[in-house]
Amino acid sequence: MIEVRGLTKRFHSPRVVTAVDDVSFRCEAGAIFGLLGPNGAGKTTTLRMLATLLAPDEGTATLSGCEVRQDPTGVRGSIGYVSTTTGLYGRLTAREMITYFARLQGVTEPRRRSDELVERFGIGPFAHVRCDRLSTGMRQKVSIARAVVHDPPILILDEPTSGLDVMVARSFLEFVEQARDEGRCVLFSTHIMSEAERLCDRVAILHQGRILADDTLPALREASGHRYLEDIFVHFVQTARDEDA
Amino acid sequence: MRAVLAVLGKELREAFRDANVLLYSVAFPLLLYPLLLWGAVQLLMLQAGVVEQQAPRVEIHAPAALMEVLLEPPLTPGGGGLGALQADELDALVEADGADGGVTVKYRSTRGRSERARELLEERLDDQRDLALEQLAVAAGLPTDALCPWPILSIDDAGRERVALDALARVIPLLALLTLIISIIYPMVEVITGERERGTLETTLVAAVPRWAVVAGKLLCASITGLLAMVGNAVAVWATLSGLASEGGDGLLALGPLLSVELGLAVGALVLLAPAIAAWMGLVLLPARSFESGQNRGTLVMTFALALAVPCLIPSLEPGWAWAAVPVGGTAMALRGAIMGQLSAGPILLTGLVNLALVGLGMFLGGRVLSREDYLFGHATPRWLAWLEHGR
Numbered sequence: 001m002i003e004v005r006g007l008t009k010r011f012h013s014p015r016v017v018t019a020v021d022d023v024s025f026r027c028e029a030g031a032i033f034g035l036l037g038p039n040g041a042g043k044t045t046t047l048r049m050l051a052t053l054l055a056p057d058e059g060t061a062t063l064s065g066c067e068v069r070q071d072p073t074g075v076r077g078s079i080g081y082v083s084t085t086t087g088l089y090g091r092l093t094a095r096e097m098i099t100y101f102a103r104l105q106g107v108t109e110p111r112r113r114s115d116e117l118v119e120r121f122g123i124g125p126f127a128h129v130r131c132d133r134l135s136t137g138m139r140q141k142v143s144i145a146r147a148v149v150h151d152p153p154i155l156i157l158d159e160p161t162s163g164l165d166v167m168v169a170r171s172f173l174e175f176v177e178q179a180r181d182e183g184r185c186v187l188f189s190t191h192i193m194s195e196a197e198r199l200c201d202r203v204a205i206l207h208q209g210r211i212l213a214d215d216t217l218p219a220l221r222e223a224s225g226h227r228y229l230e231d232i233f234v235h236f237v238q239t240a241r242d243e244d245a
Numbered sequence: 246m247r248a249v250l251a252v253l254g255k256e257l258r259e260a261f262r263d264a265n266v267l268l269y270s271v272a273f274p275l276l277l278y279p280l281l282l283w284g285a286v287q288l289l290m291l292q293a294g295v296v297e298q299q300a301p302r303v304e305i306h307a308p309a310a311l312m313e314v315l316l317e318p319p320l321t322p323g324g325g326g327l328g329a330l331q332a333d334e335l336d337a338l339v340e341a342d343g344a345d346g347g348v349t350v351k352y353r354s355t356r357g358r359s360e361r362a363r364e365l366l367e368e369r370l371d372d373q374r375d376l377a378l379e380q381l382a383v384a385a386g387l388p389t390d391a392l393c394p395w396p397i398l399s400i401d402d403a404g405r406e407r408v409a410l411d412a413l414a415r416v417i418p419l420l421a422l423l424t425l426i427i428s429i430i431y432p433m434v435e436v437i438t439g440e441r442e443r444g445t446l447e448t449t450l451v452a453a454v455p456r457w458a459v460v461a462g463k464l465l466c467a468s469i470t471g472l473l474a475m476v477g478n479a480v481a482v483w484a485t486l487s488g489l490a491s492e493g494g495d496g497l498l499a500l501g502p503l504l505s506v507e508l509g510l511a512v513g514a515l516v517l518l519a520p521a522i523a524a525w526m527g528l529v530l531l532p533a534r535s536f537e538s539g540q541n542r543g544t545l546v547m548t549f550a551l552a553l554a555v556p557c558l559i560p561s562l563e564p565g566w567a568w569a570a571v572p573v574g575g576t577a578m579a580l581r582g583a584i585m586g587q588l589s590a591g592p593i594l595l596t597g598l599v600n601l602a603l604v605g606l607g608m609f610l611g612g613r614v615l616s617r618e619d620y621l622f623g624h625a626t627p628r629w630l631a632w633l634e635h636g637r
Contacts, residue, residue, distance in 0.1 A: 053447065073453050073454075074453075087448035100251060146448070
């Protein structure tokens with residue numbers, strides 16, 4: 001569903017910084033793939049390249065059969081993207097926001113689809129409230145509804161629980177699990193180990209733009225000799241630092 | 246087209262819920278500007294009435310007989326000499342006892358009351374001169390009008406309607422462009438810089454729509470807002486002026502004589518100018534990273550555009566082919582030429598085509614900027630424009 005090969009991104013501002021360095025991974029339908037790494041590891045840059053917001057300098061990325069540089073519109077049509085900031089238009093109501101994205105994505109009956117999602121995500125009580133007056137949890141619900149309005153087979157979630165309280169984060173994680181059960185391919189970036197441990201079928205540890213490990217959690221446990229993901233993460237990062245030194 | 250309409254609908258909905266847009270693009274053109282015009286005219290009329298009621302104070306140094314004739318009401322005697330005139334305690338100073346036999350009237354043209362004193366004094370002095378010449382002619386045994394200069398009667402062939410039309414032909418294009426540009430600034434800053442500052446553009450750009458459609462939707466929103474404001478302002482100003490004219494018993498504001506094919510074409514060129522201005526304003530706004538910087542850039546574009554339109558006020562510049570290709574100025578000249586009936590359809594069509602080309606080029610370049618990755622996540626401001634960035 002998602003196949004990434006040798007993806008590299010350099011920024012020139014003003015010295016050259018390699019934000020993502022030869023990253024490769026594969027994520028199947030009906031699975032959650034976690035990109036795990038500290039701030040500045042290159043998670044967001046990788047996800048932005050997959051969402052066609054950034055162009056890779058090297059490598060290829062294919063999502064639902066569409067390559068990011070050759071068919072960016074095809075890629076955009078097959079992904080639902082949720083970033084750290086919810087990106088909602090403050091002067092639109094929750095329902096208008098969802099309907100707008102339904103129209104933008106070419107959904108045939110935007111109002112009906114909007115009603116469905118309002119019902120599904122429990123947005124009804126605040127559907128007519130402007131987005132700039134919604135609480136963080138409400139905004140996150142609208143943001144998810146916006147992202148899945150065109151029923152995309154792939155979800156790209158960039159630290160979606162950042163800044164959410166426990167209850168809202170919990171309901172969000174339930175949604176991610178539900179998306180996997182529906183057969184979607186979910187690419188999920190986080191620096192919260194417990195979330196990755198709970199959700200991910202496969203985890204890639206990203207550090208300074210490079211993937212240090214990419215496997216299922218049991219396999220990573222076996223390779224590192226540690227039980228908890230936090231210890232596994234520290235193990236691989238420390239090993240990489242030792243090798244660099 | 247579906248995506249353009251979706252973006253347009255959303256942008257219009259947001260724009261008309263924004264207090265700044267409502268203020269600058271709706272309230273000001275429809276209410277404030279006509280109200281200011283009405284107030285200014287009322288103030289001028291009031292001032293004229295006050296001057297009319299005040300008796301001008303004059304000091305006259307002349308033989309007693311002449312002084313008696315000149316000092317008839319409403320003129321009243323004053324004193325204090327030149328110092329009093331300068332201190333606004335006297336409105337005119339007449340000296341008719343000079344060695345050369347001439348009469349000098351000193352007054353201040355900046356004061357209405359003083360100006361009125363001069364007019365009255367000159368009228369009376371003219372009468373006295375004619376009377377003296379008649380008396381001299383009679384004494385010489387000549388007909389009474391023998392020494393009088395031949396009367397000169399000037400008749401303005403243009404007529405009042407034509408004079409009013411000429412004034413309107415200069416003012417209307419400038420007023421229309423001013424309203425259009427001012428009303429475009431806020432929606433454009435909102436849909437370009439505002440969206441970038443709030444970080445909402447990222448979510449739109451991830452949708453499966455081409456970049457040009459996003460740009461087109463935004464430009465159309467600002468253009469429609471600007472055109473609505475301009476039309477609303479024109480109707481409100483016309484109604485205000487008509488009201489004032491009917492108070493004075495005039496009927497100078499009949500639109501019938503103005504209507505022509507050329508005027509229709511010029512209005513078409515003006516309609517195309519709205520997205521052209523929006524497109525180029527958008528290009529200048531795109532690199533702005535804050536709302537404040539966006540406002541600075543919008544003001545810069547407005548000043549530049551109005552500078553191009555100002556030549557339509559210069560009487561010696563005639564509308565024609567040379568002006569047709571000038572952005573903004575061409576449209577102003579086309580409107581002026583069409584109102585005055587001085588311009589054929591050809592140059593006006595060229596102006597329309599230039600505006601259309603500006604829209605296309607602006608949209609193309611805007612789409613290219615939006616496609617640049619460093620636009621969203623980096624510093625896309627060219628160095629030569631960086632000084633506009635707040636805090637740099």
